Amino acid sequence: MCRHLAYVGPPVTLASLVLEPPHSLLRQSYAPADMRGGGTINADGFGAGWYPEPGGPAARYRSAGPIWSDASFAALAAVTGSGGVLAAVRSATVGMPVTDTAAAPFADGPWLFSHNGVVRGWPQSVAAAAAALPVTDLLTLDAPTDSAFLWALVRHRLRGGADPADALASVVTEVAAAAPESRLNLLLTNGTAIWATAWSHALSVRTDDSHALVVSEPIDPHTTWTAVPDRHLVTACPGHRRFTALATTGEE
Numbered sequence: 428m429c430r431h432l433a434y435v436g437p438p439v440t441l442a443s444l445v446l447e448p449p450h451s452l453l454r455q456s457y458a459p460a461d462m463r464g465g466g467t468i469n470a471d472g473f474g475a476g477w478y479p480e481p482g483g484p485a486a487r488y489r490s491a492g493p494i495w496s497d498a499s500f501a502a503l504a505a506v507t508g509s510g511g512v513l514a515a516v517r518s519a520t521v522g523m524p525v526t527d528t529a530a531a532p533f534a535d536g537p538w539l540f541s542h543n544g545v546v547r548g549w550p551q552s553v554a555a556a557a558a559a560l561p562v563t564d565l566l567t568l569d570a571p572t573d574s575a576f577l578w579a580l581v582r583h584r585l586r587g588g589a590d591p592a593d594a595l596a597s598v599v600t601e602v603a604a605a606a607p608e609s610r611l612n613l614l615l616t617n618g619t620a621i622w623a624t625a626w627s628h629a630l631s632v633r634t635d636d637s638h639a640l641v642v643s644e645p646i647d648p649h650t651t652w653t654a655v656p657d658r659h660l661v662t663a664c665p666g667h668r669r670f671t672a673l674a675t676t677g678e679e
């Protein structure tokens with residue numbers, strides 16, 4: 428299972444979030460702490476998204492290789508600063524391609540998105556949900572993976588004017604009903620706020636008056652993190668954090 432993080436707050440370098448903390452995504456790529464049986468390391472690609480201009484479209488760097496062997500990213504990350512960042516390291520689900528386009532973040536204008544988990548029964552289990560999308564959305568998926576498809580579902584709702592929290596919640600409940608036992612930790616930011624779901628996988632949040640961070644695994648054990656309860660959505664921005672229970676399909 429992939430590991431991901433999103434940050435909003437004062438501008439910081441990508442390196443200060445992704446490479447330098449004691450339990451950074453770099454470290455989580457080869458020594459993750461809480462994979463819950465979903466793979467062992469996160470070496471099948473990585474990506475980072477940020478905002479060159481506050482309020483503008485996101486920029487991305489994605490690769491199919493392990494983050495630890497990419498010197499170009501390390502050099503870029505040391506000098507690239509932003510007040511909004513979403514980054515992920517990937518452990519590809521068996522059978523899914525290892526390409527740069529399969530690595531998060533997925534993007535559309537100001538939106539950056541990542542998925543940690545797996546859609547069970549892929550792709551048959553979600554064929555009906557796919558049929559409800561515009562054909563061009565399906566023809567232009569970043570990659571033929573469950574994560575890229577989940578992004579297409581979320582993006583379709585955002586383009587239709589849905590509230591970001593509602594978009595994530597409705598995708599999780601629809602896919603969980605169609606594909607039980609799926610792991611659906613979704614992460615979304617527009618550079619000023621973060622929305623994320625915990626659905627069968629680890630997720631933690633840290634906020635203060637200046638910043639918000641949502642992470643698969645705490646990147647710095649010396650600061651205080653709050654675990655997001657399973658089957659909940661978290662909305663976070665500087666000075667604010669809210670947990671909302673996600674509707675279940677009657678299994679609880």
Ligand code: GLN
Nearest residue numbers: 428429518519520543544
């Ligand atoms: N299933 C997704 C993929 O293969 C995400 C994998 C993960 O969370 N490890 O890209």
